[in-house]
Structures are given as C-alpha cells and as structure tokens.
Amino acid sequence: MSEIKVPEMGESITEGTIAKWHVREGDRVHTGDVLAELETDKVNLEISAEQDGVIEGILRQEGETVGIGETIARIGAGGDAAAPAGKPADETDGGARPAASGDADKAAAATPSAQEATAPASAGASSNDSRTSEQARQAADGYAASPAARKLARERGIDLGQVAAQDPIGRIRQEDVKAHSEQKGAESSKAQQSTPAAAAKTGESAVAVSDGGKPVERRKMSRRRITIANRLVEAQRTAAMLTTFNEVDMTAILDVRKRRKQAFQEKNDIGLGFMSFFTKAVVGALKRFPLLNAEIKGDEILVKQYYDIGIAVSAKEGLVVPVVRDADRLGFAGIEKQIAELAGKARSNTLSLNDLQGGTFTITNGGVFGSLLSTPILNTPQVGILGMHKIQLRPIAIDETTMANRPMMYIALSYDHRIVDGSEAVRFLVVVKELLEDPESLLLEG
Structure with a gap:
C-alpha cells in the first residue's frame, strides 16, 4: 500500500484546498490517472496516481485545506480486500462472502440473533477471510467499522x-x-x-x-478569491499608490490593423490585436523610465534589466496575471501568440506557477468589458500598472478651426510614489501615448 501525498508546488505555496476528487474509495486506478484537483493561491494542480491499484481510503474531503506532504489518500494493490465503492454486498464475488461479513459483524457485537443461530456452516468457513479483509481496511484508516457503515459513510x-x-x-x-x-x-x-x-x-x-x-x-470564498482580496488590500496598505491619466487617439492603430490584419493572420496564424501595440509601447517607455520597471526590497531599489510584462486575464475564479517573458525581444506575432496561449491556459485552469511569477510591469484591459475609465491597483511588488479602456468616438479639436470624431481611449497609469515621482509617471504615460499614436515608431523602439 502507498500513500497519496500533497506534492511540492513552489516556494510561495505551502497549502491548498481539495477542489474535487475524481475517484471514490474502492475505485481501481492506473499510473497517471488523475485522482484529485488541488486549488492553491495561484493555480489549480492535478494529483495523479503513481502506481496501479485500488483506492483503499480517502482521508481528506473536498473543501478541506491540506499542507505540503500531507497524506490525503491511500492506494492498495487491490484484490478481494477492496470491492468497488458503492457496490452492494450481494453483488460481490462469491455468494458466501455477504454472509461471512454479516457473521463477522454479529460476532464483534457479541449479540447473536436467530439468523446467526441458523446460519449455514459454510458461512463460518469464509468468516476468517472476511475478518482478514476487514482488519486490513481498519489498519488502513485506523477506524473499526462494519462494511455497511463504511458504505453509508461514503454515500453521505x-x-x-x-x-x-x-x-x-x-x-x-x-x-x-x-x-x-x-x-x-x-x-x-x-x-x-x-x-x-x-x-x-x-x-x-x-x-x-x-x-x-x-x-x-x-x-x-474560494482560496484564489481570498488571495486576490488579500493582495489587493496589501497593495493599497503598503504602497503610496497614485494614478495619472491621459488619452490616446487610436486612429493610426486602427488603420494599421485594417490594412494589415488579413495578411498578418495568414502569415502568422494569429490575429493582430491591440495588446501587441500596447506591450511594445510600454517596453519602449520603460526603457526611458527604468524606475517603473523596478521594485522595492527593504531599503533598496531593484531595477530590472529585462521586460517580463504581465497581462491581466479574467478567468472563472478571478483575475490572474500570466507573464509574457522577454517582451522586448518578441515581434508583434510572438507577443500575440504568447498572450493567446496564456489566456487559454488561464480560462482552462492549466496555468503553471512559472506562467505567473516574475513579472516586472502589468497591463490590464478593462475596455473589453466596456470600462471607460478606472484606477488599476498595483500588482505588487511591481511599482507600475497600465490600464487600457474602451475605444469611443469623441469630437476632438484637430486645430483651431477643425473638429473631427476620433476613436479615443483613456489610459491610466497607477504607480508607487515611493520610488516613482509624479513627473516621471506623467512623462512615462506621454511616451506611451506618442508611441501608440505613431505605430511606426514602435518599430524603431525595437
């Protein structure tokens, strides 16, 4: 018999919640079969069988919190000692076995009945096998219980x-x-x-x-929702958070997408969205204002020389922020493919810890839900986050005599005022605006 234990899941994760069992006691499993789904603060993990056998005991139930290394189930070699879970006693192999189990129960209770007195002699011959089976089950989980009691406990x-x-x-x-x-x-x-x-x-x-x-x-609340809530409150409590705003004329980007969208799709097998433009613009601005690509650690500032951009994705159980690695080295197609892959993982609960760790700056797009303006909260320990919003036609003064309806977007930068001054934040957002309004400049920024 072997124990199913909660595996190591990364330095920052010490416990999880059993979200779902995919097996029941008595089920036969094979190596690699998924036994349970574990919900952690960041991702959902699957726990698989490491050997063939029969589930002899499930020690922790759905909704319970378990720690790393804790035993949550036991797998045995199987055989007569474990009948399939929920299988009625009269369906087990051998007609004499139900009678033997019943005799074992009566003998243990030391209260013989009329049925015991008239039980067939053959039943007594198999009672030793039944007791051996029951003793093995008791040794597995530490409780002395009749098979009928075990079955009812499983069902309820x-x-x-x-x-x-x-x-x-x-x-x-x-x-x-x-x-x-x-x-x-x-x-x-x-x-x-x-x-x-x-x-x-x-x-x-x-x-x-x-x-x-x-x-x-x-x-x-789910474990992930609790973690999200705690992190947001912690960000507001520990950072001197401030938000500055600007607006972008999206005419040029919309024109590029209109002219190049089909060719881009055919060549790269991925659509040309807005996120690649914004990711490139953010990287260009971070190169000019490196303190927005830093974090505070004690009394030191760690200025990062790489650009791992977090992209906020709304999943079923809450917001997650998977990371596009080395965004400065990727082209538009590479960025779009990574974002599409990470978003798909987020919505199917298959993100790994590596997908979520180590971002240096975050972009969030509330515009996909219709948000016109918002103040995004920092994704600590990062010190900057850019908020995108809905594109809306608005009358804009082109010059002193000309007005025109233009597709405009409000953008918001929340930053940690402890290391980023207001002037830097404002100029950072102006650079993002200028790069977006002149998409060709994004190519020059690399």
Whole structure:
C-alpha cells in the first residue's frame, strides 16, 4: 500500500484546498490517472496516481485545506480486500462472502440473533477471510467499522473519525452513521435559522439564510478569491499608490490593423490585436523610465534589466496575471501568440506557477468589458500598472478651426510614489501615448 501525498508546488505555496476528487474509495486506478484537483493561491494542480491499484481510503474531503506532504489518500494493490465503492454486498464475488461479513459483524457485537443461530456452516468457513479483509481496511484508516457503515459513510460524505460508536468494543455500525448524519442535519438546520454568522459555520459553499425576512445567499470564498482580496488590500496598505491619466487617439492603430490584419493572420496564424501595440509601447517607455520597471526590497531599489510584462486575464475564479517573458525581444506575432496561449491556459485552469511569477510591469484591459475609465491597483511588488479602456468616438479639436470624431481611449497609469515621482509617471504615460499614436515608431523602439 502507498500513500497519496500533497506534492511540492513552489516556494510561495505551502497549502491548498481539495477542489474535487475524481475517484471514490474502492475505485481501481492506473499510473497517471488523475485522482484529485488541488486549488492553491495561484493555480489549480492535478494529483495523479503513481502506481496501479485500488483506492483503499480517502482521508481528506473536498473543501478541506491540506499542507505540503500531507497524506490525503491511500492506494492498495487491490484484490478481494477492496470491492468497488458503492457496490452492494450481494453483488460481490462469491455468494458466501455477504454472509461471512454479516457473521463477522454479529460476532464483534457479541449479540447473536436467530439468523446467526441458523446460519449455514459454510458461512463460518469464509468468516476468517472476511475478518482478514476487514482488519486490513481498519489498519488502513485506523477506524473499526462494519462494511455497511463504511458504505453509508461514503454515500453521505461522512468522516468515520467523527462518528461516535455505541458498540462496547468501539466498532462503528450502520446505525451509528445514521445517527451522526441526522444529528449533523439537525445542527445545520438550526444554524441556518439563527444568525448569518452561525449559518456560515455549517461549511456549505452556498447557504440560503434569512436576513430580516428577506432571502440572502451566503457563499464561501474560494482560496484564489481570498488571495486576490488579500493582495489587493496589501497593495493599497503598503504602497503610496497614485494614478495619472491621459488619452490616446487610436486612429493610426486602427488603420494599421485594417490594412494589415488579413495578411498578418495568414502569415502568422494569429490575429493582430491591440495588446501587441500596447506591450511594445510600454517596453519602449520603460526603457526611458527604468524606475517603473523596478521594485522595492527593504531599503533598496531593484531595477530590472529585462521586460517580463504581465497581462491581466479574467478567468472563472478571478483575475490572474500570466507573464509574457522577454517582451522586448518578441515581434508583434510572438507577443500575440504568447498572450493567446496564456489566456487559454488561464480560462482552462492549466496555468503553471512559472506562467505567473516574475513579472516586472502589468497591463490590464478593462475596455473589453466596456470600462471607460478606472484606477488599476498595483500588482505588487511591481511599482507600475497600465490600464487600457474602451475605444469611443469623441469630437476632438484637430486645430483651431477643425473638429473631427476620433476613436479615443483613456489610459491610466497607477504607480508607487515611493520610488516613482509624479513627473516621471506623467512623462512615462506621454511616451506611451506618442508611441501608440505613431505605430511606426514602435518599430524603431525595437
């Protein structure tokens, strides 16, 4: 028998939450099969089987927090000791085996019944096998319980370690599991009818409670959402954050995309979007104002000589910021391909830790959701983040006598005022504006 343990997941991750089990006790698995999905602060990871065998015990349930190296399940070689989970006793191999299990239960309880007195003699011959099987199962998880009790506990998602045994020798029986289940149900119902705080203790991910006679849905926050919330609050608490704004005339970029979009797609097998223009413009501005590509560490400033640009992506469980590595060395097609690949990973929950670590500056695009103006929050320890917004036609004064409707976008730069002065931030944003309004200059910036 081998133990399934929570694997190492990176320096900054010490625990996770079991999001989903893909197997049940008694299931036969093969090497490489996905057993469970683990949700961490940053990514979701799959835990796979390292050998063939049968799941003999699931020690931690969905929603529970587990630490690195903690045992969450056990895999055995299989055989007669483990029947498929949820399989009725009368469907197991050998007609005598159900009777043997029943006899073992009765003998342990030391309360013979009329059925025991008239049991076939052949049943006694197989009772030793049944007891051996049951003892192996008890040794696996540390609890003495009848097969019927185990089956009911699995069906109702009950941890046998929380069930009180009425049997004098401490053996958990089916009636004990039923009593425990009914007690939990009564406590849950009572908690839901009391205060909202008490309702939250039931552990349900979504509990309907009453608030002044009006319905309220109470949902448990996911680990990732909690982490996002903590990081945003920490950014506002630790950084001297300030935001400056400007606007960009997108006419030239729209014209380039209109003329080059099809040829670009055919040549590179990827669409020409706006993010490659903005990434290039940001890199060009960072080269002129390197303090926006730095971070504070203690009483030192670390100015980074590389340009790993984080691109904020909205995923199902919250915002993530995968990183485009060495963006200064990539062409437009390379940037677009990396962004498309990372966005796809984010939405399918397959991002790795390496995809998320080490960014030097972040770009976020609220315009895809219709945002006209916003103040983005820093992605610490970075000291700068650029916010893109919706492109909107607005009347613009071309000169003293001419007005025209132009596709305009507001851009916002949030920065850490501890190391970036206001004049630097304003000039940085002006450079971004100038590069975007003259796309040819992006080629000269490299």
